[in-house]
Amino acid sequence: MDNSAFGSAPASEPSVARLIVAIMTTDSTGPDPARPPIEGWPDLLTVALGLSTVEVRELCRFLTGALAARACAGLFREIGRWAGMRGSPPDPLERGLRALGARCDCEALEVLARG
Numbered sequence: 001m002d003n004s005a006f007g008s009a010p011a012s013e014p015s016v017a018r019l020i021v022a023i024m025t026t027d028s029t030g031p032d033p034a035r036p037p038i039e040g041w042p043d044l045l046t047v048a049l050g051l052s053t054v055e056v057r058e059l060c061r062f063l064t065g066a067l068a069a070r071a072c073a074g075l076f077r078e079i080g081r082w083a084g085m086r087g088s089p090p091d092p093l094e095r096g097l098r099a100l101g102a103r104c105d106c107e108a109l110e111v112l113a114r115g
C-alpha cells in the first residue's frame with residue numbers, strides 16, 4: 001500500500017497512537033492494552049476528523065480530563081466544548097466521530113485512543 005499521501009512518520013519515531021496509548025493507560029478507563037493496534041489508525045483519524053495529529057492528541061487529552069471530572073452525558077458535550085474553544089463548529093468533527101462508530105464523548109475517546 002502506498003502511504004505517501006498521508007505523510008507517514010519514519011518507523012523510528014514514536015507513533016501518535018503509541019503516545020495516545022501512553023496517555024490513556026495512566027487512566028483506569030483507558031483502552032484494553034491487550035487489544036492489537038490497528039495499522040494506520042492515526043492517519044485514518046486525521047483524515048476522517050479533519051484534524052492534525054497534534055489536534056487529535058490535544059482532543060484526546062482534553063476528553064480524558066473532562067471525562068475524569070464529569071461523567072459522560074451520552075452526548076458529544078465535551079467534543080462540542082472543545083470545538084467551541086477553538087472557534088470551530090462541532091458538526092464536521094461530530095460527523096467524523098459518528099462515522100467511526102462513536103455516539104458520545106466516552107466512545108469518542110475510545111475511537112481516538114484506538115490504534
Ligand SMILES: [Zn+2]
Binds near residue numbers: 074075106
Ligand atoms: Zn459515553
